[in-house]
Amino acid sequence: MVTRIVDLRSDTVTKPTEAMRAAMASAEVDDDVLGYDPTAFRLETEMAKTMGKDAALFVPSGTMGNLISVLVHCDVRGSEVILGDTCHINIFENGGIATIGGVHPRQVKNNDDGTMDIDLIEAAIRDPMGELFYPTTKLICLENTHANSGGRCLSVEYTDRVGELAKKHGLKLHIDGARIFNASVALGVPVDRLVQAADSVSVCLSKGIGAPVGSVIVGSKNFIAKARRLRKTLGGGMRQIGILCAAALVALQENVGKLESDHKKARLLAGNCHTVLDDSMRSPDGLNEVKGLRVDACSVETNMVFIDIEEGTKTRAEKICKYMEERGILVMQESSSRMRVVLHHQISASDVQYALSCFQQAVAVKGVQKEMGN
Numbered sequence: 001m002v003t004r005i006v007d008l009r010s011d012t013v014t015k016p017t018e019a020m021r022a023a024m025a026s027a028e029v030d031d032d033v034l035g036y037d038p039t040a041f042r043l044e045t046e047m048a049k050t051m052g053k054d055a056a057l058f059v060p061s062g063t064m065g066n067l068i069s070v071l072v073h074c075d076v077r078g079s080e081v082i083l084g085d086t087c088h089i090n091i092f093e094n095g096g097i098a099t100i101g102g103v104h105p106r107q108v109k110n111n112d113d114g115t116m117d118i119d120l121i122e123a124a125i126r127d128p129m130g131e132l133f134y135p136t137t138k139l140i141c142l143e144n145t146h147a148n149s150g151g152r153c154l155s156v157e158y159t160d161r162v163g164e165l166a167k168k169h170g171l172k173l174h175i176d177g178a179r180i181f182n183a184s185v186a187l188g189v190p191v192d193r194l195v196q197a198a199d200s201v202s203v204c205l206s207k208g209i210g211a212p213v214g215s216v217i218v219g220s221k222n223f224i225a226k227a228r229r230l231r232k233t234l235g236g237g238m239r240q241i242g243i244l245c246a247a248a249l250v251a252l253q254e255n256v257g258k259l260e261s262d263h264k265k266a267r268l269l270a271g272n273c274h275t276v277l278d279d280s281m282r283s284p285d286g287l288n289e290v291k292g293l294r295v296d297a298c299s300v301e302t303n304m305v306f307i308d309i310e311e312g313t314k315t316r317a318e319k320i321c322k323y324m325e326e327r328g329i330l331v332m333q334e335s336s337s338r339m340r341v342v343l344h345h346q347i348s349a350s351d352v353q354y355a356l357s358c359f360q361q362a363v364a365v366k367g368v369q370k371e372m373g374n
C-alpha cells in the first residue's frame with residue numbers, strides 16, 4: 001500500500017507551504033483591475049528590482065506571460081518571431097502567438113544545450129528589401145533554462161551576444177525565463193545580469209520557486225503598460241490577486257535558496273558525470289548506471305533529468321511509469337522510450353534514493369528483463 005507520493009512529474013506540482021497559506025489568508029487586497037492590489041504592487045515592485053527592469057506585471061501563467069510579451073513586441077500585422085524549434089512557446093503553448101496573436105513563428109533549430117546558433121538566428125532575420133513577400137521580423141525569443149533540452153542553462157555571454165544581434169537589426173529580445181532562477185543559481189550569475197540584454201522576461205513563480213500560481217513579466221514601463229492592457233484583453237485582469245501574490249512573495253523568500261539543493265538531488269539521481277571533479281557532487285551510483293536506461297548525467301545542469309530506454313530493450317516508458325506509480329512515484333512520460341523527472345523542494349534525498357531503487361527494480365523485474373532479451 002502506497003503511503004507517500006513522490007511527485008517527480010514537474011516542479012509545477014509543489015503544494016503551498018503553511019507559511020504561504022498563512023500569507024494568503026492574511027493578504028492585504030484590493031481590486032487590481034480598477035486600481036492596484038497592494039500586495040500585487042509589492043510583488044511587482046520586488047520582481048522588477050530583482051530582475052533589473054523598470055516595471056513588472058503579475059500574470060496567471062507562464063503561457064500567458066509569453067503570449068503577452070510576444071504580442072506586445074509584435075504589434076503590427078505580419079510580424080514574425082524567431083524562436084527555437086523545441087522551445088516551450090513553440091511546442092507547449094497551443095501555438096497561441098499565431099492562433100490568438102497572428103504572429104508568424106520562424107523556427108531555428110535548438111542545439112542540445114538549448115541555444116540556437118547565432119549565425120542561424122541572423123540568417124533567419126527577414127531582409128526588409130523583401131517586404132513585399134516576407135513577414136517582418138520583430139522579435140527573438142530565448143528560453144533559459146531550456147526545458148526540452150533537459151533544463152540546460154544559456155550563458156550570460158551567449159545571451160548578451162543574441163541581445164547585440166537583436167539591437168544590430170532593430171529587433172527586441174524576449175526570454176522565456178520560466179526557470180531563470182534555476183539558471184542563475186546553476187551559473188552563479190545574478191539573475192538581473194543574466195537577463196540584462198533582454199527587453200522582456202517571463203518568470204514563473206509556480207515552478208521551482210514553489211508558488212501555487214503565477215508568473216511575472218518584467219520590462220520597461222512602456223512595455224508593461226501595454227502588457228497590462230493586453231492582459232485585460234486576454235481575460236487575465238484579476239481582482240484581489242494579492243491572495244496569490246502573497247504566496248509568491250513567501251515563495252521568493254523561502255525557495256530561491258533551495259534551488260541548488262534541487263540541482264544536487266537531480267545530479268544524485270542521474271549519477272556521476274565523468275567530468276565531475278568535485279567529490280561533493282559524486283554519487284555512488286545513479287540512473288546512468290542502471291542497465292536498460294540511458295541518462296546523460298553530464299547534461300544535468302539544474303533540476304531536470306531525461307531518462308531514455310536503451311536501444312534494444314523492449315520495455316516501454318509507459319510500463320516503467322506504471323511500475324513506478326504503483327510504488328507511489330510519479331514520472332512524466334515524454335514518449336514511448338523517454339521519461340522525465342524534475343526535482344523540487346518537496347522532494348527529499350531519501351525520496352531520491354527510493355526513486356532510484358524503484359527504477360532499478362523496474363528494469364530488473366523479470367518481465368522487463370525477458371523483454372530486454374536477458
Ligand SMILES: Cc1ncc(COP(=O)(O)O)c(C=O)c1O
Nearest residue numbers: 061062063064088143147176178
Ligand atoms: C520553459 C517553460 N515556459 C513556459 C511554461 C508555461 O508555464 P505555465 O505552465 O505556467 O503556463 C512552462 C511550463 O509550464 C515551461 O516549462
Ligand SMILES: C[C@@H](O)[C@H](N)C(=O)O
Nearest residue numbers: 009010011012092147
Ligand atoms: C509540461 C510543461 O508545460 C511544463 N512547463 C513542465 O515543464 O512541466
